[in-house]
Structures are given as structure tokens and as C-alpha cells.
Amino acid sequence: MSDLISALLLGILEGLSEFLPISSTGHLLIAQHWLGARSDFFNIVIQAGAILAITLVFRQRLWALATGLDRRENRDYVMKLGVAFLVTALVGLPVRLAGWQLPETVTPVAWALLIGGVWMLLAEAFAARMPERDQVTWKVAIAVGLAQVVAGVFPGTSRSAAAIFLAMLLGLSRRSAATEFVFLVGIPTMFAASGYAFLELARHGQLGSENWLDVAVAFAAAVATGFLVVKWLLGFIKGHRYTVFALYRIVVGIALLLWLPAGN
Structure with missing residues (x-):
């Protein structure tokens, strides 16, 4: 298989998995086990492609927030988005500077x-017993920021799953409200991560080592696929739980543990 086709497949996989609670990073690592390893920069940039997709999906919501800051509820919501992002940055950056890297094996x-x-x-079953609320609290904003760091450190956790279900357990029990807040926080988070990775490569003189055509193809595929997936998911969760995704994770996790040789 050519590197370009491999990049295309990885971009499509990223767009499919970034916003579903199944872990895009985990799926990319699994896929690269067979399609060939890619750099951290490649992985982060195609995640930014998926984030661009969600920016397009939520463009009207973002515009309403930006132009409606004279309204208290909009200011409050934007401030909580900012706090969640700052928590991720302040906790996640030292982890990155400490030399953290993605695992090289699929087992974790x-x-x-x-x-x-x-x-x-378990989380959704517990949250279903709570009164349905769509108000984002400061506690939820901080927890979402921390959940993003945890998901980044442990591939397979899923940024969206960790943050959405923690938000639901802490009182933002309405699935659509929790999902929207987490997705909007992801916009500055992943764009910042991509920018940081780009600057790191530039600082070490490694930009020339990237295959930019592969990166561009994967980025475009992630944007297109991510846009379609988000549009579908926002409609799906209005009448369904996330149960199907939880079962998928369990089945895939067990299958990998049974079929992969130890240490791979």
C-alpha cells in the first residue's frame, strides 16, 4: 500500500473517530500498527483537521456567542469555555514539556x-437517574479541562468520552448540552496542540522531514469525514444513549487483548 493511500485512510479514520467516544488517537495507533507509524505531528495535525470540521458545523453557534457577548448567559458560557481550555493548557503543557510521548504498543x-x-x-446509567440539566457550571468547566489532559496522556481513553461523561456526572446531565460544550472546548485545544507541534518541529529544524502531501491529504480527509460524522452524531444523541459506542469499545478492547501477541 502506498504512503499516500495510507495517509488517506488514516485521515478518514481520524474524521470518523475524533468525535465519537471511541478514541481517535487510540484508533490511529492501532491502524498505524499495520499501516506504518506516523509522527506525532502528523497525528496532531489531522486531529486539527477534524476540529476544523466541527468549527464549520458549529459556525452559527460560535458566531452567536461572539456577537452576543452583551448578553450575560453568552459571556458566562464563553468564560467557562476559556477556563476549560486554560486548565487543559496549564496542566497539559508541563506534561508535554516533561517528554511525554505516545506509546509504541497497542496493549495499553x-x-x-x-x-x-x-x-x-456505568456513567450513563448513573447520569440517567439525575434530573436533566443543561447548565454548565464552573465545576464542569474545570473537570472538562482536566479530562482532556487525562485522555491525552492515556490514548484509548477518548477525549470526548472522558469529558462528556464526567460533565454529565457532575450535573450537566443533558447529553446534547454536555456534547456541545466538550466539542466547543476541543476547538481551541486541538488547534493549540497542532500549533505547538508545528513550532516544535520548526525549532528543531525537522519540518523538512515531513511528507507534506501525505499530511495535506490526511488533513482534507479528516475535515470532510469529521463534518459528516458530527452532523450525524448531533442528531443521533437526541434520541439515543452512547451505549452502542461503549459496547464497541469493549468488544474491540477484548479482541485486541486476545489476538495481539504480548507486548505488541
Whole structure:
């Protein structure tokens, strides 16, 4: 398989998995186990492609927030988005500077998928017993920021799953409200991560080592696929729980643990 086709497939996979609570990073690591490893820069930039897709999906909501800051509820919402992003940045940046890197084996991803799937089933069952609320509190904003860091450190956890279900358990029990807040926080988070990765490559003189055609193709594929997936998901969660995704994670996690040789 050519590198270009491999990049295209990885971009499509990123767009499919970034916003579903199944872990895009985990799926990329699993796919690259067979399609060939890619750089952290490649992985982060195609995630930014998926984030561009969600920016397009929520463009009207973002415009309404930006032009409606004279309204208290809009200012409050934007400030909480900012706090969630700052928590992620202030906690996540030292982790990155400490030299953290993605794992080279699939086994920890498999365990994260399995445990995360069980956690989703339990969390949603508990949240279903709570009164339906769509108000984002400061506690929820801080927790979402921390959840993003945890998901970044443990591939397979899923940024969206960790943040959405933690938000629901802390009082933002309406699925659509929790999902929207987490997705909007992801916009500055992933764009900042991509920018940081780009600057790191430039600082070490490694920009020439990237295959920019592969990056561009994967980025475009992630944008197109991510746009379609988000539009579908926002409609799906209005009448369905996330149960199907939790079961998928459990099945994939078990399959990987059973079929992969130890240490792979």
C-alpha cells in the first residue's frame, strides 16, 4: 500500500473517530500498527483537521456567542469555555514539556478502550437517574479541562468520552448540552496542540522531514469525514444513549487483548 493511500485512510479514520467516544488517537495507533507509524505531528495535525470540521458545523453557534457577548448567559458560557481550555493548557503543557510521548504498543490502548467502555456504561446509567440539566457550571468547566489532559496522556481513553461523561456526572446531565460544550472546548485545544507541534518541529529544524502531501491529504480527509460524522452524531444523541459506542469499545478492547501477541 502506498504512503499516500495510507495517509488517506488514516485521515478518514481520524474524521470518523475524533468525535465519537471511541478514541481517535487510540484508533490511529492501532491502524498505524499495520499501516506504518506516523509522527506525532502528523497525528496532531489531522486531529486539527477534524476540529476544523466541527468549527464549520458549529459556525452559527460560535458566531452567536461572539456577537452576543452583551448578553450575560453568552459571556458566562464563553468564560467557562476559556477556563476549560486554560486548565487543559496549564496542566497539559508541563506534561508535554516533561517528554511525554505516545506509546509504541497497542496493549495499553486496548486496556483503555475496554475500561473506558465499562466506565461509559456505568456513567450513563448513573447520569440517567439525575434530573436533566443543561447548565454548565464552573465545576464542569474545570473537570472538562482536566479530562482532556487525562485522555491525552492515556490514548484509548477518548477525549470526548472522558469529558462528556464526567460533565454529565457532575450535573450537566443533558447529553446534547454536555456534547456541545466538550466539542466547543476541543476547538481551541486541538488547534493549540497542532500549533505547538508545528513550532516544535520548526525549532528543531525537522519540518523538512515531513511528507507534506501525505499530511495535506490526511488533513482534507479528516475535515470532510469529521463534518459528516458530527452532523450525524448531533442528531443521533437526541434520541439515543452512547451505549452502542461503549459496547464497541469493549468488544474491540477484548479482541485486541486476545489476538495481539504480548507486548505488541
